[in-house]
Amino acid sequence: MTTAHVGHLLDWLRDAYAMEQQAEVMLKDLVERLEHYPQLRAHMEDHLEDTRKQQVLLKGCIERLGSSPSMLKDLMGRVMAFGQSVSGMAVSDEVVKGAMSTYVFTHMEIASYTILIAAARAIGDNETQRVCESILQQEIAMAEWLRGHLPEVTQAFLARSATPGMNAKR
């Protein structure tokens, strides 16, 4: 366990914390906007709860390593900008793009926790490894649910958009 290793682990934990803060903003926005897709909305709402709990867990890992959540790192600042541009966008197929963006963001999370687990294992930080493994399972479940429901959301959107007088957008 070297100082360099701990430095990288801390950087990645801080990135993950910032990422979950952005996930909260995105999910909250989607939940508030979705009107005609109740199943998708309910699932996003559940995941919003998980996201808030994940932030607390990550903060605990960062503090145990003697640090605190802080400024955004470079890449994450850009991911944030991506997330923010997706939130509140005014496109005609908002529900499809919203589900797709959430699916993509969830894989940013899956990659992050996969990297964090490898780093925590290399360092021998068992508690961080355990926390990240449990969060990873929640993100994988979210990703699988979204992928399974993308075709259904697409078909519902197309059916609504072909029906006169029906709002398909969100």
Added chain:
Amino acid sequence: MTTAHVGHLLDWLRDAYAMEQQAEVMLKDLVERLEHYPQLRAHMEDHLEDTRKQQVLLKGCIERLGSSPSMLKDLMGRVMAFGQSVSGMAVSDEVVKGAMSTYVFTHMEIASYTILIAAARAIGDNETQRVCESILQQEIAMAEWLRGHLPEVTQAFLARSATPGMNAKR
């Protein structure tokens, strides 16, 4: 099969074409920059070849529907900006962020083809459905390879970065 349906399918095909153009830029940049991670580099190189073939297939689908690849749509323009900011970034853990970004971008592709397959099926465009199903399999294979190798890349990066005189960055 309504005109509205075809319009959405065409929009999404054009988005996918622009996305694969951006994938080419990102992968080419990563392949050129990676120095110390030959296995990752070789796999990115193979996928770069697939990416170019996918562009030709998508262009064929767009043309069969009587249109042509054209201007970027809204969301895609933003994804492009994300891709461009990832390319050529000067961070100390470039190899880790590069593998992670490729993994995330690959899931943007997986979501896009999943949506396109559902739309092509709704319309009865069997050829577009078949093309998108074959591309989807390539993207899933790439995503699985990356996820399987993320821990290894992370460990190799950490080991190199803890060794004096060794360049870990890329």
